[in-house]
Amino acid sequence: MIGRDASVGFIGAGVLGNGLALALSQRGYRVVGASSRRLDSARALADRVPGCHAFDTGQILADAVEVVFITTPDSAIAEVAGSIHWRPGQSVVHCCGAASIDILAPAESMGARTGAFHPFQTFAGLDTPEEAVGRLAGVTFAVHGADFLADYLTRLAEDLGGRSITIADRDRPLYHASAVMACGYLVALLRAAAELWEEIGFTSDEAVQALYPLARATLENVGRSGLVGASTGPVVRGDTETLHGHLEALFRRLPELMPLYADLVRASLPLGARRGVGPDGLLAIEELVDHYSGVG
Numbered sequence: 001m002i003g004r005d006a007s008v009g010f011i012g013a014g015v016l017g018n019g020l021a022l023a024l025s026q027r028g029y030r031v032v033g034a035s036s037r038r039l040d041s042a043r044a045l046a047d048r049v050p051g052c053h054a055f056d057t058g059q060i061l062a063d064a065v066e067v068v069f070i071t072t073p074d075s076a077i078a079e080v081a082g083s084i085h086w087r088p089g090q091s092v093v094h095c096c097g098a099a100s101i102d103i104l105a106p107a108e109s110m111g112a113r114t115g116a117f118h119p120f121q122t123f124a125g126l127d128t129p130e131e132a133v134g135r136l137a138g139v140t141f142a143v144h145g146a147d148f149l150a151d152y153l154t155r156l157a158e159d160l161g162g163r164s165i166t167i168a169d170r171d172r173p174l175y176h177a178s179a180v181m182a183c184g185y186l187v188a189l190l191r192a193a194a195e196l197w198e199e200i201g202f203t204s205d206e207a208v209q210a211l212y213p214l215a216r217a218t219l220e221n222v223g224r225s226g227l228v229g230a231s232t233g234p235v236v237r238g239d240t241e242t243l244h245g246h247l248e249a250l251f252r253r254l255p256e257l258m259p260l261y262a263d264l265v266r267a268s269l270p271l272g273a274r275r276g277v278g279p280d281g282l283l284a285i286e287e288l289v290d291h292y293s294g295v296g
């Protein structure tokens with residue numbers, strides 16, 4: 001068993017390392033050390049967390065603590081794991097969403113317990129670790145761990161105000177793709193929506209000013225009413241006339257956006273069905289969009 005009083009350290013003092021270290025410390029975990037590529041980064045983290053010290057190297061940190069979180073960029077995790085001499089019984093955890101715990105194989109081969117603790121959340125665009133702490137509440141964490149490390153990480157997720165789930169290794173790429181669809185690709189979708197405003201003659205900033213309150217309210221509706229309840233627009237109303245207008249305008253003025261718009265119409269069809277659009281209505285929409293996809 002790993003208790004809440006186990007000593008914890010972080011290798012990689014970036015946005016997540018800082019936020020997680022601070023959040024764990026605030027919840028009574030013993031965060032005693034940090035190391036990073038640059039000592040200044042480790043010092044900045046240590047200065048924020050009472051009782052935490054900056055260590056010159058990952059090895060010295062690993063020698064000093066029971067649970068090590070590797071919070072470097074994904075591309076450096078395997079290299080860091082392979083560069084340290086781990087102790088049997090020690091716990092080593094990465095926070096990457098896409099990779100399994102296999103990237104910690106060097107630590108496992110030396111007898112360490114290996115695990116993953118991935119917050120299904122974005123910490124992009126934050127100015128301070130305090131803001132990262134705020135973003136941890138209510139988050140879903142994908143937890144993976146050998147023997148009682150999983151119990152420790154599950155409790156940790158709950159202590160952070162979140163919930164834990166387990167994702168099988170083979171499902172991890174799908175799990176991570178979902179995160180990217182709801183985060184990075186959401187931005188890509190809004191960029192495409194902004195392009196329509198630019199075609200009308202507004203700037204991208206003006207577009208964002210208009211799009212952000214709409215998108216935010218839509219996400220609030222998703223949280224409040226679920227996907228079906230929050231769905232709006234011509235597809236879920238079975239309104240082929242309005243759809244026809246959209247498709248015709250895109251065809252004439254922004255044909256490069258036609259495939260994206262057509263795919264979004266198709267992705268909306270199951271929601272239309274759930275909102276009561278009948279088979280004939282759905283078929284009419286499909287035919288319309290297929291026609292314009294072919295023409296575009």
Ligand SMILES: NC(=O)c1ccc[n+]([C@@H]2O[C@H](COP(=O)([O-])OP(=O)(O)OC[C@H]3O[C@@H](n4cnc5c(N)ncnc54)[C@H](OP(=O)(O)O)[C@@H]3O)[C@@H](O)[C@H]2O)c1
Nearest residue numbers: 012013014015016036037038041071072073095096122123
């Ligand atoms: N950011 C997110 O939204 C988010 C969300 C979920 C999960 N994650 C996961 O969290 C982990 C950390 O991501 P992040 O966004 O916090 O990254 P980040 O802000 O780029 O910070 C990573 C830190 O690691 C340090 N570093 C780089 N290479 C290193 C090495 N070889 N050895 C030791 N330290 C090294 C760098 O510190 P220096 O300042 O010393 O150069 C950098 O500040 C990743 O696995 C990522 O997938 C991130």
